[in-house]
Amino acid sequence: MDKKYIFGIFIALITFAGISAVLLNQVDSSNSGGSQEVNTSIPAEQSVNTSTNTSTSELKTVRHGYLPSNGDALIFIAKEEGFWTEEGLNVELYQFTKGTEGYNSLFGNKLDTVGAGTSDPATYIAQGADITIIGGLMSEGQFLVTAPENSKALADLNNWKGKKIATITMSNGDLIYKSALKKAGIDWKNDVTFLELGSPNAVLEAVKTGKADGGIIWIPYEILAQQQGLSIASYSYQYYDNHPCCRIALKTGTLNKDRNTYVKFEKGLIRAYKLFSENENKSVDDIQKYVKVDKEAIRQSTWSNYFYASPDPNTNGVKEYYQMMKDSGYIDTDVKIEDHIDNTVYKEALEELIAENPDDQFYQKLLSEYKEMNT
Template identity: 35%
Template sequence: MNNISQITLSAILALTASGTFAADKVRVGYLAEPAHGLHFIAREKGFFAEEGIDADLFQFNTTAEGCAAVRAKKLDVGTFGTAAPLLFIARGVDFTVFGGMMIGGQAIIVKPENAGKFRNLANFKGARVGLGKLSTGDVIFRGALKKAGVDPYKDLKIIEFGGQGAVVEAVRKGAVDAGIVFSPHFSLAKKNYGLVVSNYIADFQPAYTCCRLIANTKDLKAKREIYKRYLIAEIRAYRFYRENQEETVKIFAGSFKLDPGIVRADTYTDHTFDSNPDPLRKGTVDFWNTMNEIGYLPENRVDISRHIDTSIYREALDEVLKRWPDDPVYREMDAFFKANN
């Protein structure tokens, strides 16, 4: 059976399993960053449609707003960092992490004259640092400061802003000495305002987990087959992202209204993100532990492992491997899953 026939048959089987030949609606929330572009590849290349998924994509400005929308059942899937979902879970919200979207992808921006100074974490004592509320980079940065002997709550002033653009503007105007932003904002800050990157957050913790795929636990259990087919489409989108750089840049640039050069630099060069759908259970647990260690979470008795479900992704990846057993990207994803979950 050739690939086209195999894809068509798999789509029919998926639709039949769902009990209807009408595609299942999935409402997906995301942030305006290229690392969330797998959603758009899956839509543009027809992977969602082939898996019987009708995806509606909704952009949010902050992780807190996005998580609130998932909690209110306005979204079926949320792509809103790691810090925000885990904080919601610590506060008693029944979210489950079932996949991923982004590894890495944040940086600290400063004026050129401060670049050398702030490469040393000890020099952040007395500094003013701006960042978006509940940002992933915030947690990794505070953890790194603590390890370097700098109290992240007493030795410097961390100021939260409502959006990434506001952080960039604060650095540009000197309202803060440094700012933590995610892609593409550090590249835009360099291009538009002459700001520079003093540190990539991955310098403090390589391959740290960033945006996770979350859902309300009850919804995930009730619609398991739909979420599995959604993940199959995302896995297929990841392969496309790995194998088709020029078209991926075009899709990302068009979807996020960005200059292709910025997208290419942030997506396919050093110190960039990996737009990977793997759940990263080990990394998510490590992130939870860091949040606890730095006092980021309220006191709680939550067992975070009960809020991470890797089985749906495993089943989705197994289905993809069954269809394309010799594909090197899918085999690599299998090995990556086994190492990180």
């Protein structure tokens, strides 16, 4: 048999298996964290946007690593609505399951940008990695889920002593709850047993089977958890209101060599945020192409009082978050996080949009928010 024919069948089977796994596991991925060092990034399905006829060969390619969570809503909208194409970029989306996978791909030059929780880039920066945060994607959106009979008790952190809590290392929720335990006078390293798992679905399974008393997850898994008979015991905002979550980061050298490309990248995200804020139905349609849950679950989880989307880098929030990581014993470092944040990329993108749309009040509002969160 022809070797090329055999190879084609092999590739087709791998592709089918990958797609089937996504559908069967819905959005089985990690917002950040994990211990695997092997990159398993997969190119996302490339949707065709008919709003532009620009050939991809004429565009600057940016390889972006994402997690299939509605926390990455702005990424999906920017892609599906053709905003990046209109800015002269061909943004290729690569799905990964854990934050470390995304950053391993970044350090291995397989990705140009990564969108994952604040704990991921902050931890790597604390360890000496030369990466820069240029923008944001979301805030809040983390939870503790339990069996219904344990919900009331575990809503009180004082009752966590001696308990087993399933978590994903380096996820935002992992840090938020450990910091809250420290503030409550509980030694989270010794008084609580944390089961470090590889995905939110694994966390839910551990709670359902009684292997863990509670589990720390993020959107949209709170909806899936409740559909499976679990309860939400507490929300991350109860311990840190409006805390930053997923940030856009890249190698500092990459940014320095081609700054204009990433200004355009941020312009696409800002335009996506405008549509997200003004057209909920279209946003849901765009998000569902990457987050395999039903539309109402996406809607309920995304337009809620415990999740906020924003492309603003939120320098002040990231600095506060980083200090909290140090205070809680999560990291030990003398590296300053502010040396690894360039909020002027976002500012330049926003100013270009204001110049192009001088009467648009939405962009003017974002500029006011930028001054509050980054100075």
